[in-house]
Structure formats: C-alpha cells, structure tokens
Amino acid sequence: MRDPFFFGYGSLVNAATHNYTSTHPAKLAGWRRVWRHTSMRDLAFLSVEPAEGVQIDGLIAEVPNADWNALDLRETGYFRSQLPKTSLTHQAGPVEVQMYQTHPNQDASPAMQHAILLSYVDVVVQGFHNVFGEDGVEQFFKTTAGWDTPILNDRSNPRYPRSQSLSRTETELVDHHLAALKAQLIST
Template identity: 75%
Template sequence: MLDPYFFGYGSLVNAATHTYRSTHPAQLNGWRRVWRHTSLRDQAFLSVTPAEGAQIDGLIAEVPNSDWQVLDLRETGYFRSNLDATQLKHSAGAVDVQMYQTQPELQATPDVRHPILLSYLDVVVQGFLEVFGEDGAERFFETTDGWDTPVLNDRSNPRYPRSQILTTSQTALVDAKLAHIGAQIITPR
C-alpha cells in the first residue's frame, strides 16, 4: 500500500519548514484559503473553506509509513480529513491525500488581538514563490480571504517558530502585495 500524502496550502508549501521530501505541486478545486483565529492560538493562521468554482494552489507531500504524529503536532488547532481525488490535480499518481483545516467549533474571525504574523506570511509567500513563481504568489493573495485582518510586523523578532530569511526581492514582493490590498500593518508592543 502506498504512503498517504498531505495537501499543504500555506506554510507547508515552503519545503524549508518541514522534512517531507517527496513533494508535488497541486491544485485543489472547490476551496479557498481564509485567515482564521481559534481559541488554541494567539495569532491568525490559514485555513480553507469550501467555495464552488474556486481553485487554490498548494503542495502535496508523502507522509512516510503513515506517521502523522509529528505533522499532527505541528498542525495543532487543525483537524485532518481525506480529500476527494476528483478535486485534486497533481503528478503523484493515485495516492490518498489528506488536508488540515481549523476546527469549526473553535474558529473565529481574526482581529487586532489575533493578527496575521508577518513572519508567518513571509514563509507562506516564499514557498509559493519557490514552487509557483510570481504568478503563484499573486494567486495566493487572490485566492485568500480575510485580508482585513491586521498584520503584525514581527520581522525583526519573528514570533513564527519556522520563520525563514527572505531575499530582498521576496520581501519587496510581500510588502508590495500587502500595500496593494491595503493591509493594516501594526507594530509589536
């Protein structure tokens, strides 16, 4: 039996944040990304919501020996479910794919007390740039809801545990996209 895969649509697209090496770019139909807050975390993070006619880019990666324990721990605050193979396009062949999303009973709309961490967003966008190029980063912003959530500029002292160093051009692209969508940038206290 083949090992299962996960579909990552946020920070898991950035292979520098995990050790899963058998990866493939993928597209998931019928879903959009959304910024969410749950009672389990102090900041906003990405989830997904069904959306007829929508499509999001992401990355699938093999979970060797079906060992979900480490990934489930990393994805605390999410639940894992099987994806319908007809919704997913990728080059890995006939494999089972699961996806994480926030627990509905714990989710709320993010706010100033629960902002998007810029260090987290940087990691996500860096992953999309590396896997899908600038067009993919553009699609990430276009296919994600909740940009009215404040963004906490924590770049100088990252709060995101898997933060990465961006190139000057990657940083400029993130900043330009945030300016274009009119994101509210707040500074840490």
C-alpha cells in the first residue's frame, strides 16, 4: 500500500514552506476556502467548508511512512480528516488523501473577527502562482470567502513563521486582488 497524501489548499500549496517532495496539483469539488475566526488564536485561520457547485485548486503531497507528526504539529488548530475519493481529482493514481480544517466547536462568536496576516496571504498566492499561474491566483481569491475581515499588513516584519520573499510580480498580484476585493488593510 502507498503512503497517504494530504490535500493542501492554502500555504501547503507553496512547496517552499515544507519538505514534502512528491506533489501533484489537485482539484477538490464541493468545497470552498473560508477565513475562520476561532477561540484558539487572535488571527484568522484559512479553512474549508462544503459548498455546492464550487471547486478549489490545491496540491496533494505524499506523507512518507505515514508519519503525520510534523505536519500535525505544523497544522496545530486544525483537525485532519479523510477525503472522499470521488471529490478529488489528481494524477497521483489511487491514494488515500487527508485534509486539515478548523473544527466548528472552536469557532469564535460571529461578532468576533480576527485579522488575516498579509504575510500568510503572500505565501499562499506565491504557491498558487507557482503551481497554477495567474489564473490560479484569481481562482484562489474567487473561491475563498471571508475577505471582509481586516488584513494585517505585516510585510515589513512578517509574523507568519514560514513567510517567503515575493517577486515584484507576486506582490503586485496580491495587492491587485486585495484592492479588487476592497480589502481593508491595517497597519501592525
């Protein structure tokens, strides 16, 4: 039996943030990304939720020897679940795939909104740009809900622990899409 895979739909799409080398682009039907506010921390989590008629791009990657420990630690605040094979398309052949998402029991009250880290958005967009091009970046923004949350501009002093340096093109892509969404950027 082959080692299991994970489906990454956010920062895990950016291969520079991890050392899982056996990766394949993938599409997950019936889900969308959403910014979640939880009781676990004062920053928003990028998660997923079922969404009829929506499909999101992402990356699947093999977890050697089914050793989930390092990934589970990285994804603290999320729970891992098995994905139905029928909802995921990729070129890796028949493999078991799991995905991380926030747990509804951890959701904060609807009145509470935590900021999104711009350094995190930068990493995600860089990953999508590298794997799916500009169209993939556009689809990332279109298939993610919750952009009405303030975005903390921490670019000059990134708070995201796996932040990356962006090219000018990548920075312009992020800024363009956030401006189109009329996202509210706040200073650190």
